[in-house]
Amino acid sequence: MRLILLAAAAGALLASPAFADSWSAVPAQPSKATGFVGSNLIWDCAASGCHSVSDTSNGEDASECRGVARQVGQLTAFTGRKAFDADKLAKCNQAARK
Secondary structure (H helix, E strand, C coil): CHHHHHHHHHHHHHHCCCCCCCCEEEECCCCCCEEEECCCCEEEEECCEEEECCCCCCCCHHHHHHHHHHHHCCEEEEECCCECCHHHHHHHHCCCCC
């Protein structure tokens, strides 16, 4: 019986995705930042922008946007659970490093 329960639990873990969707941020100036923590998520940047590389299921959009802006400066776009509009992005950019 234990073997059946263990097999069922292992199957459920393998069937579920490891992470929720990746979040993205586009810095106004190219960033070479890698492996930094925004607010709670780990981020990596490339020429095309930055993306989360850790589990986003417990992430909070506004807080995470501010955390990324503190690391890489002003952002021209941020998408967490959904894309930020101009007002939310402006509030986020208040945290950007100068």
